[in-house]
Amino acid sequence: MFTDHTVETAPAESRPAMERVTQAFGRFPNAVARLAESPELLNNFLESSAAFERTTLEPVAREVVIMAVATRNDCHICVTMHTGKLRELGAGTELITALREERELPDERLEAVRQFTLAVLATAGGVGDDELKAFLSHGHTERNALEVVLGIGTYTMSTLANRLTRAS
Incomplete structure (x- = not known):
């Protein structure tokens, strides 16, 4: 139902972003082609992603x-895309598999990030003191806690839009 835009068919306000994505990756993913329908969403996602x-x-x-x-x-x-990014970053198969299967991570510090992210999502930000202390006890900072919120906001927007547009 959603259009797979090209740079030529996309709204004018989406075209610069699509060109930047193409320059950076050699192409633009199907998700970008569909999100281009809304220059506001596409540009906001790319700006928020860069900030994250x-x-x-x-x-x-x-x-x-x-x-x-x-x-x-x-x-x-x-x-799929972020599995590839994890591989580029040198993440091991055990970590990637655990993330994909929503299981406990083999690295305690990264598991603290995962648990804190899930707690923020489950409580709409109303994380309890114990959960925040657990996150901080693994060497993370209050700044990191707020950065997790930025990541959640950015990728909630992306995941919901990708599902709505049936990006594949």
Whole structure:
């Protein structure tokens, strides 16, 4: 039902973003082609994603946040894309499989990120003191806690839009 836009068919306000994605990745994914229908959503997602990439969370921890949101929201394209990103980052098969299967992670520090992400989602941000302390006790900071919220917001938008548009 949703259009797979090309740079030529997309709304004018989506075209610069589509061109940037093409330059960065050599193509643009089906999800970008469909999200281009809404320049506001596409541009906001790409800006928010770039902001999340600039956070102080280490790269694999950021991917843990993304995968927790993607698996929870059943976004297959996101799980596939971010499995690839985890491999690029050198994450091991055991970690990737555990994330994909929503199981406890072999690394305690990363598991603290996953658990905190799930707690934020489950409580709509009303995380209890014990959950916050558990997150902080693994060397994470209050800034990291807020960065997790940024990641959740960014990738909730993406996963819901991808599911709505049936991006694959």
